[in-house]
C-alpha cells in the first residue's frame with residue numbers, strides 16, 4: 001500500500017486536528033512523551049536565541065558556524081549526561097549516519113540488534129563495515145556471533161578484509177522505537193568490554209523519559225558513544241553524541257554529517273537549551289514517574305484485552321495485529337472515533353508484525369486511556385473478526 005502525507009495540527013500534547021477529520025482527536029502518535037513541545041520555556045528560549053543570533057548560524061561548525069553558545073550548550077549537555085564531552089548534531093538520522101561511519105570502516109565489523117532503528121542500519125551500511133545482526137535483545141546470540149567471527153578472522157589473518165587488526169563495534173537502541181522494550185545495556189557493556197569492542201547506544205527514546213534528571217538510560221561508563229535526539233521526549237529537534245573528549249575531537253575531524261552540514265540553528269539550540277534544563281527539575285522527575293506508571297497500567301490493560309503488546313517498559317505501547325491491511329483498518333476505526341494512532345507496517349517492522357503504535361505522553365489522562373481501551377475492545381470485534 002502506497003504511503004502518503006497527511007496534515008496534522010497539534011492543539012496540545014493531548015489533542016490534534018487531522019486533515020479530513022472534523023473533530024479534534026486524541027493524539028497517540030507523537031513522540032512528545034513529556035508534552036513539552038509547546039512549553040512556554042522552550043518557545044521563549046528559542047525566540048530569545050533567534051533575537052540574539054538570527055535564524056541561521058550561516059556556516060558549518062568547522063568553518064565559521066561555531067558560536068560560543070554552541071560550546072556552552074555542549075557543556076550543559078555533557079554535564080547532564082554525565083559524560084566528559086558532548087557534540088551537537090543536526091538530527092538523529094544525521095548523527096547515526098555520520099558517527100557510525102566515523103567509528104567503523106571497511107576492515108571493521110559491526111554487531112547490531114536486528115530491531116535497531118533504520119538510521120543505525122543506514123550508518124552501518126555507509127561505513128562499509130561487515131554488518132552482523134544478532135537476534136533482538138538476545139545476548140546469547142550476540143556472544144555466539146562474536147565468538148564465530150573472532151575464530152574466523154584468526155583463520156583469515158593477513159587475508160584481507162576483517163583481519164585481526166579490524167575493530168569491533170556493538171550498536172543497539174536503548175529503547176526500541178516500534179516495540180517500546182529496553183536493551184540490556186549493562187549486559188552489552190560487559191560483552192563489549194570482554195570482546196574489546198566499542199559500544200554505541202542510541203538513547204533517542206529514553207532521553208527525557210528515563211533517569212533521575214531525564215538524562216536517559218545509558219550511563220556514562222556504559223558505552224563509548226551515547227547518541228540521542230532532542231526531537232522526541234525533549235520536544236525540540238537535533239541530536240547529541242555524549243562521549244570522551246578524545247572521541248569528540250575525533251568526530252569533529254571525521255564525522256561527515258557534522259563537518260559538511262550547517263551548524264544547528266539558533267531557534268533549535270534555544271529550545272534544546274531550555275529543554276535540557278527543564279527536564280532536570282523536580283517537577284519533571286515527578287512527571288516522568290507518573291507517565292511511566294500510567295504507561296505500565298495501560299500496557300497491562302491492553303494485554304488483558306487479549307492483544308500482544310510485546311515487552312514494552314516505556315510509554316511506547318505496541319498493539320501487534322500482524323496483518324498490515326487489518327492494522328490500517330484498525331487505525332482508521334480509531335481515527336473515526338477520535339483517536340490518532342498510526343499503523344506501522346513492514347518494512348518499518350518485520351513482515352507479519354504490523355501494529356498500532358500507541359505513544360503516551362504526560363498530558364494523557366486516565367479517561368483518555370480508558371477511551372482507547374474501549375475502542376480497542378470494540379475494534380477487535382468490528383475490525384479484526386469482520
Ligand SMILES: Cc1ncc(COP(=O)(O)O)c(C=O)c1O
Pocket residue numbers: 091092093094096117119173177202204205229230231238239
Ligand atoms: C531510535 C531512533 N534513532 C534515531 C532516530 C532519528 O532521529 P531524528 O528524528 O532526530 O532524525 C529516530 C527517529 O525516529 C529513532 O527512533
